[in-house]
Amino acid sequence: MRVTIAGAGAVGRSIAGELLENGHEVLLIDKAPKAISVEGVPQAEWLLADACEIASLDEAGMQRCNVVIAATGDDKVNLVVSLLAKTEYGVPRVVARVNDPRNEWLFNEAWGVDVAVSTPRLMSALVEEAVSVGDLVRLMRFSQGEANLVELTLPPEAPLSGARCGDVAWPRDTALVTIIRGNKVIAPQPDDVLQSGDELLFVAAPEREEELETLLSVRQ
Template sequence: MRVAIAGAGAVGRSIARELITNGHQVLLIDKKPSAIRPERVPDAEWLLADSCELSSLEEAQLDRCDVVIAATGDDKANLVTSLLAKTEFGVPRTVGRVNHPNNEWLFSEAWGVDVNVSTPRIMSALVEEAVTIGDLVRLFTFRQGNANLVELTLPEDSPYVGKPAGLIPFPENCALVTILRDGQVYVPSQDQPLESGDELLFVVSADKEEELERLLAPSLHGG
C-alpha cells in the first residue's frame, strides 16, 4: 500500500515508521525545509512541498496513493489536504488529524475526511475507560455506517454476569467484538460467559448506545 503523509513532524514520522515496519510504501511531505530530515526515516520518500497546493500534490503523484494522512499541526492545512486528495485525486482513504477539539465537527466527508483522529478525544476516552464501570465510553467513530467503537466495563450487579454471550439480547446494529479479561483478549463465542469486571468492546450504531447501557448496567441507567 502506498501512503502519503502530510506533515513530517514527530507525529508524521512516527506514523511513517510504523507503516514502513508493516511493509507499506510511505511518502512524507512537508513545506518546511527544517522538517525534511531523511535520516530520521531513511526508508521513506521525502518531498519538500506545501500539501495545500494542487501542484505540490501533483508532484507527489497522489493519484497513485491508497491512503493520504493529513498529520500537520494546523487543522486548516489538514482539511485542505484531505479535500484536495479526495476530490482532485480520488484517493480511496483519507485520515485527518484534529489538533483542536472545537474543530472536530469540520473533519467530515464534506471536507473529504473519511476518518478523523482527535488526540484530545482519544486521551479523554482512555481516561474514562480506565476509571468508569457500567458507563459506555466511546473510543472511536467510524465515518462509514454511523457506527462507533465503544467500551463498557461490566459491573458486578449486571444481570448478565455469568450468562453466555449468545443468550444476551443485544440491540440491533450492535456487535460484541472483544472481551478483555485479566490482561487477555478473548474473541467472544456464543457460549462464552461474561464475568464481573470484563471490559467489553462493541461496534454499535449511535442510536443504540443508551439501550446497550440500560441492558448491561440497568442499576446505573434505569434499565
C-alpha cells in the same frame, strides 16, 4: 500498501515509523524545510511541498495511494488535504488528525474524512476508560457510516455477567468486536460467556449508545 502522510512533525514521523515497520510504503510531505528530517525516518520517501496544492499532490503520485493521513498541526490544512485526497484522487481511506476538539464536527464525509482522530479527546477517553466501570466511553468516531468505537467494562453486578454472547439481544446497529479479559484479546463467538471485569469494545451507531449502556450496566 502505499501511505502518504501530510505533516512531517513528531506525529507524522512516528506514524511513518510504525507503518514502515509493518512493511508499508510511506511518503512524508511537508512544506517546511526544517521538517524534512530524512535521517529521522530514512526508509520513507520525502517530499518538500505544500500538501494543499494539486501540483504537489500530483508530484506525490496521490492517485497511487491506498491511504492518506492528514497529520499536520493545523486543522484547516488537514481538512483541505482530506478533501483533495478523496475528491480529486479517489483515495480509498483518509484519516485526519483533529487538533482542536471544537473542530471535530467538521471532520466528516463531506470533507473527505473517513476516520477522524482527536488526540485530546482520545486521551480524555482513555483516562475515563481507565477509571470507569459500567459507564460507556466513546474512544473514536468513524465518519463514514456514522458509527463510534465505544468501550464498557462490565461491572460485577451487571445482569449480563454469565450470559452467552449469542443469547444477548444486542441493540440494532451494534456489533461486539472484542472482549479484553486480563491479558487476553478474545474475538467473541456465540458460546463465549461474558464475565464481570470484561472490557467490551463495540462499534455502534451513536443513537444506540444509551440503549447499549442501559443493557450492560447495573442501572436498569
